[in-house]
Amino acid sequence: MAGEDYILKVKDLEKTYPNGVKALKGVSFDVKRGEFLVIIGLSGSGKSTLLRCLNRLHDPTAGEVLFNEKDIAHVKGQEVKEVRQRMAMIFQHFNLIERHSVIKNVLTGALSRTSTLKSLMGMFAKTETKKAKEYLDLVGIGDKAYTRADQLSGGQQQRVAIARALTQAPEVLLADEPVASLDPATCHTVMDYLRKVNRELGLTIICNLHFLSLVKEYADRVIALKDGKLVYEGDPKEIDEAWFERIYGEGAKEVHVN
Amino acid sequence: MxxxxxxxxxxxxxxxxxxxxxxxxxxxxxxxxxxxxxxxxxxxxxxxxxxxxxxxxxxxxxxxxxxxxxxxxxxxxxxxxxxxxxxxxxxxxxxxxxxxxxxxxxxxxxxxxNVREVLDIENIKNVLRLIEQLATPNWEVLPDVVWKAIQSVFIAFMATLIAVPIAFLLSFVSAKNIMGTTPVGFVIYMMARTLFNIMRSIEPIMWAIIFAIWVRFGPFAGMLALLVHSIASLSKQYSEIVECVDEGPIEGIESTGAGFLQTIWFAVVPQIVLPYISFTIYRWDINVRMATIIGFVGGGGVGELLLLYQRQSLWNEVGVVILVIAIIVWLMDNFSAYVREAIK
Structure with a gap:
């Protein structure tokens, strides 16, 4: 695989929580620049922990995360914030500030570039506001800019979260179960926007998903976690019945989302 | 076990x-x-x-x-x-x-x-005489009483107003979810909590005794007494609100690469503003009640007059004071309930 451009190289990543739970037991994989990588696995298999160890919302216990060839697994202070800015994240429950307007939520993506004093007074640069509006248009809710975030539907809120993530000007977008609390119809809208930013903006996407049908539709490549270990890596189309049972346990049945 | x-x-x-x-x-x-x-x-x-x-x-x-x-x-x-x-x-x-x-x-x-004392005919006659005097207020002192009652309201207001920004800052220091993540933070959290508990267990009337000596008798002493008590009480109540905030937005803002203060301001503050206002108005309400009696120990306000008239057995004047206090407490009670209901 010489000549491949890897944005992330994860080596023997381990995470043990203070209560003794071993969420990750030595996970290694590479992420190609610009790909749409999907992580599958049961609840509690370590998917969410893995994402949070990449953008350093959590501190890995051991191992390496090479981000553009630089190990960021154990950096501290200001460097952690920089890692978070360059690896944006969206969440299952959107994690917006519900009482604030959509535009104000999107602008929080620019916090890392705005001085504390200015941001506390709500003074964001004009260019930031313009960018924020562009990204809102990109995810199709430009007309909702001055609506309060909690007035939007789940799918719209997740699109606001995508716009906020894009405002960070990241290189990687981490998505932690982005459609798990949405209804099936809205699922596809949100996934389509993720694919759009992946293809049009060239953003590398690492996405945790539950539904295998979505995986087959959107993923370039898939890795599977089970009990904190990597159990599969490869083409989503090659996941057959046998693999499915190995990942999700015996007797598991696939649920289709249309 | x-x-x-x-x-x-x-x-x-x-x-x-x-x-x-x-x-x-x-x-x-x-x-x-x-x-x-x-x-x-x-x-x-x-x-x-x-x-x-x-x-x-x-x-x-x-x-x-x-x-x-x-x-x-x-x-x-x-x-x-x-x-x-x-x-x-x-x-x-x-x-x-x-x-x-x-x-x-x-x-x-x-x-x-002693049930016999309650039912004693002479005693009952005495108390009826008292009630009669209370019920025929001497309206001549009304301007004095109203002025002092207004002073009480302002003692309470100033104590609450100054306590709010101090308690706002202290509430984060004494919130477990903000401070409990590091050992040093946890120690600060425990110290703040203990200090507030001690400050709150000393009643405002005791603080008033201390401040009446410190800054001399008068409304300023009463205001300081209520201030100390308000800082402790509001810090505790505020910090409990901070401890109940939804962690989601915090994670959301942290994930953008925001700093500590930015995270607090954007993810925590919007969630706590309304409950803070609600508790603040309620604190003002409580402070008005306390401000009406804090004059007993030299803290200014309408309590001074109550003590003065009661010492001289001027029951017709005491009647005016009781009436004015009742009206003010009733008004504050309704006002605070009304506003708190509206912003829920």
Whole structure:
């Protein structure tokens, strides 16, 4: 695989929580620049922990995360914030500030570039506001800019979260179960926007998903976690019945989302 | 297992110790001099508690459930219920009833209950005369009283106003979810909590005594007294709101690469503003009540007049003060309830 451009190289990543739970037991994989990588696995298999160890919302216990060839697994202070800015994240429950307007939520993506004093007074640069509006248009809710975030539907809120993530000007977008609390119809809208930013903006996407049908539709490549270990890596189309049972346990049945 | 045993034994020990002590009191019937011998009596009381602890251990060992066991047994033991037994057939039932009964009898003597005094014709005549005077207020003092009552409202207002920004900052220091993540933070959190608890357990009227000496008698002393109490109370209430915030937005803002202050401002503050306002208005309401009586110890406000008139038995004037205080407290109560309802 010489000549491949890897944005992330994860080596023997381990995470043990203070209560003794071993969420990750030595996970290694590479992420190609610009790909749409999907992580599958049961609840509690370590998917969410893995994402949070990449953008350093959590501190890995051991191992390496090479981000553009630089190990960021154990950096501290200001460097952690920089890692978070360059690896944006969206969440299952959107994690917006519900009482604030959509535009104000999107602008929080620019916090890392705005001085504390200015941001506390709500003074964001004009260019930031313009960018924020562009990204809102990109995810199709430009007309909702001055609506309060909690007035939007789940799918719209997740699109606001995508716009906020894009405002960070990241290189990687981490998505932690982005459609798990949405209804099936809205699922596809949100996934389509993720694919759009992946293809049009060239953003590398690492996405945790539950539904295998979505995986087959959107993923370039898939890795599977089970009990904190990597159990599969490869083409989503090659996941057959046998693999499915190995990942999700015996007797598991696939649920289709249309 | 350990903590449950300690809690049960402590509770039962004090409970049984009390019963033993009353029992001893009944047998030896000590005279007044003996009753005031504090050091000796403390020893006896301690002995009774130790005896109570031993008693609790023995009784529970025998499989009889004491009240302490009933209250503090861990959940997995509580769910094991045999056929229901009426309370007076159980040991803990008798224990509770016995304790309450003994407390009542003791209380009757300690508080010097005297029904005859209440029903005495002469006494009733006296109080009727008082009520009559209170009910015919001397309106000439009304301007004085109203002015002092306004002073009370402002004492309360200033105390609340200055307490708000201080308590706002302190509330983050004393919130477990903000400070509890690092060992140093946890120590600061514990120290802040302890300090607030001590500050709150000293009533404003005590603070007023201190400040009346410090800055001399008057409304400023009263304001400072209420301020100290308000800072402690608001910090505690605010920090409890901070501890209840949704962690989602915090994670959301952190994930953008925002700093600590930015995260607090954007993820925490929007969630706490309304509850903060609600608690603040309620605190003002409470402070007005306190400001009306803080004048008793030199803290200014309408309480000064109440003390002045009461000392001279000017009951017609006292009547005016009572009426004005009642109206103001009633108004503040309604105002605060009205606003708090609206911003819920």
């Amino acid at each position: 350990g903590t449950h045993l300690i809690k049960r034994v402590t509770f039962d020990g004090i409970n049984f110790g009390f019963l033993f002590l009353v029992f001893l009191l009944g047998i030896f019937t000590p005279n007044e001099e003996e009753l005031l011998n504090l050091s000796k009596n403390s020893l006896v009381a301690l002995g009774c508690v130790v005896l109570g602890v031993v008693f609790s251990l023995i009784i529970n060992k025998m499989g009889i459930k004491t009240l302490g066991e009933l209250l503090f047994a861990p959940p997995h033991k509580k769910t094991v219920t045999s056929t229901p037994v009426i309370w007076y057939r159980t040991f803990w039932g008798i224990q509770t009833a016995g304790t309450v009964l003994l407390m009542s009898v003791l209380g009757y003597f300690v508080t010097e209950v």
